[in-house]
Amino acid sequence: MSRFPAAQGWSAWPAPAKLNLFLQIVGRRADGYHQLQTVFRLLDWGDSVFLRPRMDGVIARVGEGAAGVAEADDLLVRAAKILKNESKCVQGVDIGIEKRIPMGGGFGGGSSDAATVLVALNRLWGLGFDFERLAELGLRLGADVPVFVHGRNAWAEGVGERLTAIDLPSAWYLLASPGVHAATAGLFQAPDLTRNAAPAKIADFLSGTALGNAFEPVLRRREPAVEALFEALARIGTPRLTGSGSGCFVEFATRESAEAALAALPVGVNAWLARGADRSPLLDAVESFTTGASPSG
Ligand SMILES: C[C@](O)(CO)[C@H](O)COP(=O)(O)OP(=O)(O)OC[C@H]1O[C@@H](n2ccc(N)nc2=O)[C@H](O)[C@@H]1O
Numbered sequence: 001m002s003r004f005p006a007a008q009g010w011s012a013w014p015a016p017a018k019l020n021l022f023l024q025i026v027g028r029r030a031d032g033y034h035q036l037q038t039v040f041r042l043l044d045w046g047d048s049v050f051l052r053p054r055m056d057g058v059i060a061r062v063g064e065g066a067a068g069v070a071e072a073d074d075l076l077v078r079a080a081k082i083l084k085n086e087s088k089c090v091q092g093v094d095i096g097i098e099k100r101i102p103m104g105g106g107f108g109g110g111s112s113d114a115a116t117v118l119v120a121l122n123r124l125w126g127l128g129f130d131f132e133r134l135a136e137l138g139l140r141l142g143a144d145v146p147v148f149v150h151g152r153n154a155w156a157e158g159v160g161e162r163l164t165a166i167d168l169p170s171a172w173y174l175l176a177s178p179g180v181h182a183a184t185a186g187l188f189q190a191p192d193l194t195r196n197a198a199p200a201k202i203a204d205f206l207s208g209t210a211l212g213n214a215f216e217p218v219l220r221r222r223e224p225a226v227e228a229l230f231e232a233l234a235r236i237g238t239p240r241l242t243g244s245g246s247g248c249f250v251e252f253a254t255r256e257s258a259e260a261a262l263a264a265l266p267v268g269v270n271a272w273l274a275r276g277a278d279r280s281p282l283l284d285a286v287e288s289f290t291t292g293a294s295p296s297g
Pocket residue numbers: 020032033034035036038106111141142143144145158159160184185186188243244
């Protein structure tokens with residue numbers, strides 16, 4: 001039984017993971033942030049966020065939360081606080097999480113959790129903020145939050161907030177984690193990171209000429225566990241890095257081919273499968289909530 005049952009007022013909301021199918025750095029802003037070009041692919045797999053509005057105005061985390069993350073630092077809690085401050089809403093909320101997305105893996109878990117809180121609480125508190133406004137608030141919490149708010153696969157520029165929705169073919173992914181935490185801020189500072197790539201176009205990605213990840217060579221040099229994972233995955237396909245790592249993935253056209261690859265991996269590789277989404281499952285949950293049906297709890 002769920003620790004957050006619908007009978008006790010909880011509603012359940014998906015927080016999908018993402019992959020960066022392509023990532024390069026084309027410049028730097030005056031404030032030091034790097035300007036990227038990337039392709040975000042949303043997955044039909046991720047964390048589950050549980051929300052229960054409360055009338056006393058208190059925002060509280062219930063249960064364990066993300067491992068090792070203090071309540072005040074938790075992106076779930078920070079997202080709810082930002083929304084409350086901006087809206088002057090008098091309500092509060094209890095927040096629970098079932099974490100599945102490994103932290104620091106480049107799968108965007110913390111950012112997606114935050115986006116789900118913004119989008120779902122906007123409904124539950126009846127605020128009526130549009131997605132643009134929610135994405136702007138989300139950007140204050142992290143560069144990857146806006147794409148999760150909009151919920152569409154996207155070509156992204158700027159720091160990841162200038163989004164152009166794109167359609168991607170259906171695909172299955174073998175995801176793998178080497179178990180090392182890649183600190184995003186540290187990797188952006190790496191001296192051997194290529195920061196001046198020639199800008200690509202969406203067509204370069206779609207035709208398959210732009211598929212690399214600028215962090216991949218840096219992380220493979222720094223982390224023997226990442227290099228070892230790449231070598232293991234090369235036996236079953238073409239491994240790629242997501243985000244600033246350390247998570248890796250291999251793309252397959254069908255579920256059957258992904259399953260066969262998973263079965264062929266050496267024992268000890270921490271890998272699992274996920275389907276690429278056409279759009280975020282969060283959008284479906286929000287739309288069914290609007291039409292009067294309660295999301296599953
Ligand atoms: C690597 C990606 O995951 C690709 O999707 C994102 O660009 C990273 O996004 P994120 O994890 O949300 O990162 P943030 O929490 O916003 O930033 C962490 C730190 O990384 C550095 N940072 C981040 C994004 C960016 N475009 N340039 C940077 O230099 C900054 O020092 C920042 O303080």
